[in-house]
Amino acid sequence: NAGVTQTPKFRILKIGQSMTLQCTQDMNHNYMYWYRQDPGMGLKLIYYSVGAGITDKGEVPNGYNVSRSTTEDFPLRLELAAPSQTSVYFCASGLSVNTIYFGEGSWLTVV
């Protein structure tokens, strides 16, 4: 099993551009999450999903959108990129909130 796969690994965006971070998992997990990690700030939840067709906002959803059309995929859309969105983004999945598995991260720089 590949686990949680994120693409791209690295990306540089210009201010105002848009992009989608892809996340797919092959563990048939219902729960999926997007976190961002900034130095010294821990992990902040952006959006989460408890199953296909169901998404909800986390702590820092502004400037992002998600969709969950299948169990496997949970893409994160950045609209009108801003320097404040420079961060490392982690996708995670789990059978429950108690045990979640993280991907290896996507490093995004907005210039």
Added chain:
Amino acid sequence: QQQVKQSPQSLIVQKGGISIINCAYENTAFDYFPWYQQFPGKGPALLIAIRPDVSEKKEGRFTISFNKSAKQFSLHIMDSQPGDSATYFCAASMGGAGSYQLTFGKGTKLSVIP
């Protein structure tokens, strides 16, 4: 947003020593307390977890101590090794109450020096 406060922010320990990282929480509805370990360039990975009905859980060199009355829990790494150098996050959830979110501490960067 319910907080989990973690300290210290960074920690340097000699090889063979004991590393101790502390966390405190506010919400008494939290019922699950995991610790995640993150190596540079990688995603966090579940290390060990505890429920509030026990005061201690040990897995190899890693031990969680839990103090329900003080609303605190800590990670102890015995015989710390250079390979333990990583960032450690405590977290809390209230899955039993229908919550779907993990609340993370801000992390502790551990460096184990030879």
